[in-house]
Amino acid sequence: MEIFSSDSLDVLERRYLIKDSSGKVIETPEGMLKRAAKFAALPEENQTYWEERFFELMSGLRFLPNSPTLANAGKPNGQMAACFVLPVPDSIEGIFETMKRAALIHKTGGGTGFSFSNIRPKDDIVSSTGGVASGPVPFIRAFNSATDAVKQGGMRRGANMAVLDYWHPDILEFINMKEEEDVLTNFNISIGVDNRFMDQVVNRGDIDQINPRTGKVNGRTIPAATVFDAMTRAAWANGEPGILFFDHINKANTVPGSGPMKATNPCGEQPLLNYESCNLGSLNLTAFLNEAGEGYRRINWSRLAEDTAAAVRFLDNIIDVNKYIFTEIERVTKGNRKIGLGVMGFADLLIELGIPYASMEALELIETLMGFIRKKAMEASAALGREKGPFPNIEKSVYKGETVRNATVTTIAPTGTLSMLAGTSSGIEPLFGLSFVKEVLEGRKFYVTSRSFEEAARKGGFWSEDLVQELAHTGSLEGIKGIPEDVRRVFATAFEISPQWHLKVQAAFQKHVDNAVSKTINFPAGAAIADIRSAYLMAWKYGLKGLTIYRNGSRSNQVLKFASKDMEKGTLPAGCSTCPE
The missing domain is CATH 3.20.70.20 (Anaerobic Ribonucleotide-triphosphate Reductase Large Chain)
Incomplete structure (x- = not known):
């Protein structure tokens, strides 16, 4: 079963797959997913059914839990929260x-x-x-x-x-x-x-x-x-x-x-009480597109609803099978049973639907899509509450008198490595570049090119080796001749999108997120300090829970960068100088 790309396999072998005492990998990627599915199904009466359901969900790359769950499920330490x-x-x-x-x-x-x-x-x-x-x-x-x-x-x-x-x-x-x-x-x-x-x-x-x-x-x-x-x-x-x-x-x-x-937590998307922990997971939005239909009709809403419910059950089960390092953390975590289901692949979804990131249509999609996911996640949590009981601290909560299983259900995480495994764009960020270099794993370099853009360019008849070389140096279509205007809008990259639109996108997601949103507000190199000030004030007025900004070229040591030496100053995923992915 070929689930992951060759670059993803390299990451899996270094970070996730079980090794023997000599450091030799003794687990397949399929085995890793089966291990995580089996462990997540342990609290269920019908373990076989849920083990198969969780494996199908993950092997289809429609949902992946946070890295510690993939790495530690079933291991002696068994600590799976991020x-x-x-x-x-x-x-x-x-x-x-x-x-x-x-x-x-x-x-x-x-x-x-x-x-x-x-x-x-x-x-x-x-x-x-x-x-x-x-x-x-x-x-x-x-x-x-x-x-x-x-x-x-x-x-x-x-x-x-x-x-x-x-x-x-x-x-x-x-x-x-x-x-x-x-x-x-x-x-x-x-x-x-x-x-x-x-x-x-x-x-x-x-x-x-x-x-x-x-x-x-x-x-x-x-x-x-x-x-x-x-x-x-x-x-x-x-x-x-x-x-x-x-x-x-x-x-x-x-x-x-x-x-x-x-x-x-380190990326700011998960506010927590002292001694509290939370496990996260993300739905891969591009995996819910049908070939037929136009616009929103391309989204398989019924499958998205079913998988949202399954993902909530998966994350809730992890709270019970997790091995807690300290009793204080177990007490607070089990008292509130917070989970954080989010999304990845938002930029790729917009591209597939032909919607520019900086557009009212994108904001309307966010309202519809994230509102739908949170509604279905809350319905799933309420159903689990009726089946297994509400979270113990519910009488101290806004859900007093109800049967909700989890104090929170949604979070938008950066998904740096998870999105790479799933072969999609990270979190809710726009494309960093149409072609760029990502450095991870002690200097290991991954060369990333947008498959969606290549397909669009080939279909439009403007794909060429010269274009490939230009993209490798600049990362964007800015200044490149012969590109249709509608293509430029849909494939606008992070630094071509105004900070105001970055903020609008973050605010639209935050409306339907219980916890917080990991998002970078990108600024061009020539931005003034006054522009940063304006963004902070706007974020406060929008009701955001936090803000991370990045001005292009303000750091030399980057995770993401362009190929040419004069363009090597880029941005980190989700505004992190250090990110747990």
Whole structure:
């Protein structure tokens, strides 16, 4: 059975397939999928039926779970969640206990997020020693060094998210902590903000800096613009920090009785409570297209509904068969039973339907498609709740009195490696380029060319070797003569699409996503800092939960790049300097 491409097989052999003690691969890709299907079916009374159903779903490349599930299902460690948030207390003992726990999570392939806002500021009192505190930044560097020492179960480099709230006295040091490109390579960083901060930015007001040790104003009041301008300037320079709108995040918190969320997983798409984990999976949208029909009629809605329900059951079962590293994580995770079903292949779907990414028709499709998926996912979760019982914390939730099985059901993840396995575009991103190079796996290069564009060019009669060479150098159709205008619009790449349209697409998806959306807002190299500022304000007004921007050419070390040396500065998938895929 040939399921995966040759490049995908290389990834599978390096990251996912079982090896013997000498490092020799002893499992086939089909065997990997059967292993994951068997394990996911264990909680079912009719295990044989669901094992076959889950295998058929994955082998058809219509759905794939997150990487730790494919890699670890049925193995002794058996840890299959991708997303974790751990608390960082204001004590040496607590900080290093969290660091140890993060290392053990990374070993299994999970990614970790932390809020460092509880750590007392630099030069504050340390009464036990009579000394002064170092502040959160040196501890973040220590976490980064610890991550360097752990390779994630042979799968990938460890990934973290560090969050610091805007009111922390060390916020400016935090914002500029990644000013040099090759530091903190295992961390993405984000600033936590609320509506009050954003109001003060708009109205040119002041904010208090608060010492988290005392809960009191630190004796300093500074203009909100000082923090906001530093954020936008740093993001313009190198793509970080990102921004997290915690009022929006917690307004959508489905279990408010369990407390507020203060951090997310490394790519920002999964806000979680302390000690909470979540397993994700993605539907491959291009796999639900029929050959016959036009427009939306090409989408096989009945199959999409059936597979959405099966994917929800798969992810819910993983919560029960997962092997939890710590009892606290098991307790919180099973208490809320959050899952995150998302999509990949959105750009390829638009191309197949002849819809430009930057268009009202694309937004209408998002409303219809993601609304449909969430509706069917919620129906499936409610049916599971009636069959197996609701999540234990339901009385603390917005679903009090109902029979919903999962506190959340939808998430949009970056799907960096999963989309490669499925042979489709990543997450909800537009095409990075029509031809580009992706570097993964310790320098291994994959040369990617859009099959959809090649088919369209051959059909239109303008495919040629000269065109292939031009695409290899530029990645887009910009400046290339002889291309029909309708083709240019449909095949517009990430940096040809305006930031405003990137934001509109993210906002349209967020309306139908319980958790959050992993998405990069791309800017051309010539964008001004004021353009970044406008995007942040627009994201807040749209009600987004977070934002990651990237200005073309602002980093030299990229995962994705074009072939020519003068075009090697590209963008990372889903706005990550480090992404668990």
